[in-house]
Amino acid sequence: MTVKVKARLIDANGLKRTISRLAYEIVERNKGIQDVVLVGVRTRGVFLAERINHEIERIEKSALPMGILDITMYRDDFRELHSQPQLQQTEINFDIDKKNVVLVDDVLYTGRTTRAALEALMAFGRPTTIQLAVLIDRGHRQLPIKPDFVGKSLVTSLGEEVQLKMKEIDDDDCVLLVETDRDNYKIED
Amino acid sequence: MSLIRKHLLGLEGVEKDELNHIIQTATSFKEVLSRPFPKVPTLRGKTIVNLFFEASTRTRFSFELAEKRLSADTLNFSVSASAVKKGESLRDTAQNIEAMKVDMVVIRHAAAGAPHFLANCIKGSVINAGDGCHEHPTQALLDMMTLLEKFGDLQGLRVAIIGDVLHSRVARSNVYGLTKMGAEVALCGPSPLIPIRADQWPVKIMNNVDDAIFWADVLMVLRIQMERQQANFFPSLREYHNYFGITVDRLNRARKTLTIMHPGPINRGIELDSELADSEHSLILDQVTNGVAVRMAVLYLLSGEK
Numbered sequence: 001m002t003v004k005v006k007a008r009l010i011d012a013n014g015l016k017r018t019i020s021r022l023a024y025e026i027v028e029r030n031k032g033i034q035d036v037v038l039v040g041v042r043t044r045g046v047f048l049a050e051r052i053n054h055e056i057e058r059i060e061k062s063a064l065p066m067g068i069l070d071i072t073m074y075r076d077d078f079r080e081l082h083s084q085p086q087l088q089q090t091e092i093n094f095d096i097d098k099k100n101v102v103l104v105d106d107v108l109y110t111g112r113t114t115r116a117a118l119e120a121l122m123a124f125g126r127p128t129t130i131q132l133a134v135l136i137d138r139g140h141r142q143l144p145i146k147p148d149f150v151g152k153s154l155v156t157s158l159g160e161e162v163q164l165k166m167k168e169i170d171d172d173d174c175v176l177l178v179e180t181d182r183d184n185y186k187i188e189d
Numbered sequence: 190m191s192l193i194r195k196h197l198l199g200l201e202g203v204e205k206d207e208l209n210h211i212i213q214t215a216t217s218f219k220e221v222l223s224r225p226f227p228k229v230p231t232l233r234g235k236t237i238v239n240l241f242f243e244a245s246t247r248t249r250f251s252f253e254l255a256e257k258r259l260s261a262d263t264l265n266f267s268v269s270a271s272a273v274k275k276g277e278s279l280r281d282t283a284q285n286i287e288a289m290k291v292d293m294v295v296i297r298h299a300a301a302g303a304p305h306f307l308a309n310c311i312k313g314s315v316i317n318a319g320d321g322c323h324e325h326p327t328q329a330l331l332d333m334m335t336l337l338e339k340f341g342d343l344q345g346l347r348v349a350i351i352g353d354v355l356h357s358r359v360a361r362s363n364v365y366g367l368t369k370m371g372a373e374v375a376l377c378g379p380s381p382l383i384p385i386r387a388d389q390w391p392v393k394i395m396n397n398v399d400d401a402i403f404w405a406d407v408l409m410v411l412r413i414q415m416e417r418q419q420a421n422f423f424p425s426l427r428e429y430h431n432y433f434g435i436t437v438d439r440l441n442r443a444r445k446t447l448t449i450m451h452p453g454p455i456n457r458g459i460e461l462d463s464e465l466a467d468s469e470h471s472l473i474l475d476q477v478t479n480g481v482a483v484r485m486a487v488l489y490l491l492s493g494e495k
Contacts, residue, residue, distance in 0.1 A: 089217055124227070
């Protein structure tokens with residue numbers, strides 16, 4: 001696979017401001033942080049959720065309970081894969097019954113990761129609401145899924161890919177628009 | 190990494206990174222088992238047959254539960270209720286399974302090599318759930334997972350396998366697996382119950398159980414298989430208990446705390462004192478819990494298109 005960077009959509013400062021706005025919006029929509037929990041979708045959704053939580057702690061003087069979701073077991077494309085993807089740990093060490101769960105992911109595209117995440121969350125209980133926070137909405141939905149909090153909406157073509165880079169695992173803090181020769185989007189392992 | 194093999198017939202020849210990969214995957218599934226709704230849709234649409242030609246409670250339930258937790262469709266075939274009673278051969282049984290478009294077969298059989306034979310006749314994946322006195326790979330995997338949880342690393346860990354090694358598929362799979370993982374293994378039992386070629390394995394052989402207790406960190410106590418003792422491998426159960434039984438007295442004399450494991454079912458008071466089986470140093474019930482997670486991992490990893 002060859003990758004060509006076409007544009008730098010958000011830089012480090014922009015990312016910081018966007019995360020800060022998402023934190024304010026989450027607090028505003030939920031009228032505070034009572035009964036609100038964050039669940040990050042592996043891999044970068046987790047780091048994003050951690051940063052949002054850090055901002056919420058700054059705003060509200062108290063952080064939210066945070067969980068980590070690995071959606072691999074809920075993927076709908078096992079039949080198309082040649083070998084089984086690597087599983088990682090899911091860590092939700094609190095009860096989500098009657099909670100407002102904010103699901104955090106980096107890029108919303110086909111909606112299939114979100115669908116899998118919704119199904120996975122249901123295995124932990126019955127939350128009052130599940131809200132979806134994404135850094136980038138790049139369109140091309142294949143399922144009826146709509147985000148509640150969006151960092152940035154983009155118009156993209158199918159041959160493009162939007163990549164969030166985060167210092168926690170990458171060497172930079174930014175969002176890139178890259179061109180790939182992959183025919184179809186694949187959920188990140 | 191991903192598992193490249195199609196079948197799990199034994200642990201002989203399975204490499205350390207594969208063992209670690211299976212156990213790491215099992216850790217993810219263990220978390221699933223602790224959820225309020227302990228079920229995932231991962232193997233939805235897959236059909237798995239459990240072919241048990243030999244009596245089993247724990248292993249069969251463990252596989253069946255693992256399959257159900259993964260949302261696979263399962264069929265159970267046990268010898269008393271099957272056409273085998275009417276004289277059907279394993280090849281015919283296999284062809285019938287093949288005709289029913291089954292994705293995976295879990296097989297337990299009294300004949301060593303039956304899973305290998307089956308693997309050659311069908312398109313689906315075959316998992317050995319115990320073949321004769323040969324191998325029982327998922328048991329050894331769950332034993333290693335349990336030891337890893339307790340000790341963090343198996344490098345240099347001293348595991349003494351005690352009892353009827355000759356008839357034990359659990360012992361063979363553990364010898365292959367544990368030594369690959371860097372553990373030191375000793376086999377201890379009455380000489381007639383130690384396999385003739387055991388000296389070709391990378392293990393120590395001990396005939397005095399007190400030596401094994403002195404040497405080991407972990408005692409893996411095997412079941413005296415009453416059903417295989419017709420040939421008088423030892424004079425009596427009482428004598429076996431006196432010379433090889435793991436008792437509170439023996440461990441007190443050794444003045445050390447050892448971790449106790451047993452693949453079950455236990456003959457309490459023969460190979461292992463009840464008090465030790467139920468003590469805080471016993472991992473026996475952890476082994477059972479981890480068994481479901483390990484089997485989920487094996488089913489998941491083998492179920493990919495190969």
